[in-house]
Amino acid sequence: xxxxxxxxxxxxxxxxxxxxxxxxxxxxxxxxxxxxxxxxxxxxxxxxxxxxxxxxxxxxxxxxxxxxxxxxxxxxxxxxxxxxxxxxxxxxxxxxxxxxxxxxxxxxxxxxxxxxxxxxxxxxxxxxxxxxxxxxxxxxxxxxxxxxxxxxxxxxxxxxxxxxxxxxxxxxxxxxxxxxxxxxxxxxxxxxxxxxxxxxxxxxxxxxxxxxxxxxxxxxxxxxxxxxxxxxxxxxxxxxxxxxxxxxxxxxxxxxx
Amino acid sequence: xxxxxxxxxxxxxxxxxxxxxxxxxxxxxxxxxxxxxxxxxxxxxxxxxxxxxxxxxxxxxxxxxxxxxxxxxxxxxxxxxxxxxxxxxxxxxxxxxxxxxxxxxxxxxxxxxxxxxxxxxxxxxxxxxxxxxxxxxxxxxxxxxxxxxxxxxxxxxxxxxxxxxxxxxxxxxxxxxxxxxxxxxxxxxxxxxxxxxxxxxxxxxxxxxxxxxxxxxxxxxxx
Numbered sequence: 001x002x003x004x005x006x007x008x009x010x011x012x013x014x015x016x017x018x019x020x021x022x023x024x025x026x027x028x029x030x031x032x033x034x035x036x037x038x039x040x041x042x043x044x045x046x047x048x049x050x051x052x053x054x055x056x057x058x059x060x061x062x063x064x065x066x067x068x069x070x071x072x073x074x075x076x077x078x079x080x081x082x083x084x085x086x087x088x089x090x091x092x093x094x095x096x097x098x099x100x101x102x103x104x105x106x107x108x109x110x111x112x113x114x115x116x117x118x119x120x121x122x123x124x125x126x127x128x129x130x131x132x133x134x135x136x137x138x139x140x141x142x143x144x145x146x147x148x149x150x151x152x153x154x155x156x157x158x159x160x161x162x163x164x165x166x167x168x169x170x171x172x173x174x175x176x177x178x179x180x181x182x183x184x185x186x187x188x189x190x191x192x193x194x195x196x197x198x199x200x201x202x203x204x205x206x207x208x209x210x211x212x213x214x215x216x217x218x219x220x221x222x223x224x225x226x227x228x229x230x231x232x233x234x235x236x237x238x239x240x241x242x243x244x245x246x247x248x249x250x251x252x253x254x255x256x257x
Numbered sequence: 258x259x260x261x262x263x264x265x266x267x268x269x270x271x272x273x274x275x276x277x278x279x280x281x282x283x284x285x286x287x288x289x290x291x292x293x294x295x296x297x298x299x300x301x302x303x304x305x306x307x308x309x310x311x312x313x314x315x316x317x318x319x320x321x322x323x324x325x326x327x328x329x330x331x332x333x334x335x336x337x338x339x340x341x342x343x344x345x346x347x348x349x350x351x352x353x354x355x356x357x358x359x360x361x362x363x364x365x366x367x368x369x370x371x372x373x374x375x376x377x378x379x380x381x382x383x384x385x386x387x388x389x390x391x392x393x394x395x396x397x398x399x400x401x402x403x404x405x406x407x408x409x410x411x412x413x414x415x416x417x418x419x420x421x422x423x424x425x426x427x428x429x430x431x432x433x434x435x436x437x438x439x440x441x442x443x444x445x446x447x448x449x450x451x452x453x454x455x456x457x458x459x460x461x462x463x464x465x466x467x468x469x470x471x472x473x474x475x476x477x478x479x480x
Binding site: 002003006041046068071072075076094095097098099121122123124125172202203226227256 | 278280281284285288316317318379383388389390391392393394395396397398417419420421422439440441462463464465468469
């Protein structure tokens with residue numbers, strides 16, 4: 001008996017609509033984030049993360065409305081990431097009913113933002129999203145660097161050192177995405193997941209690369225992740241959340257079933 | 258209901274002292290009250306005083322929460338409510354009901370329940386020596402110690418609830434504990450209740466069906 005590992009479906013939203021589609025049987029409109037969130041909630045998802053890819057300022061208002069509608073019907077933790085740059089952005093999301101926000105590039109631009117946000121809103125709602133790529137070559141000591149702009153722009157920052165710094169500044173949780181693995185379906189980058197999980201005392205969410213249920217298991221057992229995040233394997237009906245949970249449980253991982 | 262509507266009276270009032278996300282608790286209570294009772298968020302002492310029952314939320318550091326309670330002048334009305342109406346503290350709102358917390362080198366709290374709020378520690382490990390993450394974040398099981406209490410109605414033993422906290426409650430009076438949770442070597446009070454006052458360390462408003470059931474039980478509670 002103890003703390004369960006978490007499974008977190010992740011949805012991309014644009015102007016308050018789920019994009020990339022979600023394939024559920026008997027759902028009327030797979031683009032409606034409320035319907036999608038309700039369905040994942042019914043399936044037993046432990047949390048839901050929304051990645052807001054809305055480009056326009058006006059569109060952000062739509063995202064806030066969306067969070068508000070979801071928070072009125074889905075009573076599990078909700079995280080919103082994407083475009084969180086100021087304490088006002090955070091306040092707007094929390095007021096709408098988000099429980100946590102994920103700060104990504106704004107932390108790189110100005111690390112003190114993480115400290116200010118944690119002081120103002122509490123560490124429990126500040127997730128720092130870390131996008132990294134392996135920069136060492138084979139045979140060398142493994143090294144990962146922080147990349148921004150969807151993995152296009154290197155920063156020179158060492159990922160493990162960065163993770164420690166973010167926690168020291170007040171991050172309550174880290175969302176770690178391997179940009180090498182994202183979208184590949186080849187599984188998480190387990191080495192960086194393990195390196196960061198061992199380096200910090202806060203929970204680490206592994207993300208990027210999930211293609212099957214064994215990948216989720218490895219994220220926990222080999223990567224040391226406290227939670228695993230996945231998008232496409234759930235969206236397109238390859239696996240359901242209950243299937244995933246049962247598989248992890250069968251592999252000896254404590255889950256909320 | 259608008260969050261700025263601070264002067265409207267309601268059956269259930271969520272006390273707003275400037276800390277934390279009140280929206281989720283508000284929505285969840287509205288859902289379970291289902292029109293039977295009105296729910297409002299308020300920092301107005303008269304509105305709080307006239308409520309049938311109140312909820313005290315709280316997140317972040319207990320020192321900040323107690324500081325805000327005191328700065329907003331709400332401590333006396335909170336004490337009044339503790340004396341005379343169904344009261345539910347959530348997370349740090351629950352911890353604030355204890356005598357003191359060891360956070361920030363020691364903080365005196367509201368002293369309703371005798372006991373201490375303690376830190377999990379930086380070097381918490383499980384029985385296999387694996388390091389445990391702090392905060393204790395996620396879904397953990399709660400074992401009722403008084404399963405016949407009305408707050409446990411229709412909630413099975415060992416149900417999981419959503420926790421996020423680095424400090425835990427150690428109650429002096431075991432009879433006031435309704436349910437325990439275990440994190441590594443630490444067993445702590447996950448739910449307490451005595452007379453008209455209850456508190457949960459977890460977030461019932463974020464704990465899916467089990468949490469909604471507990472909130473519904475609170476709405477119907479006649480201590």
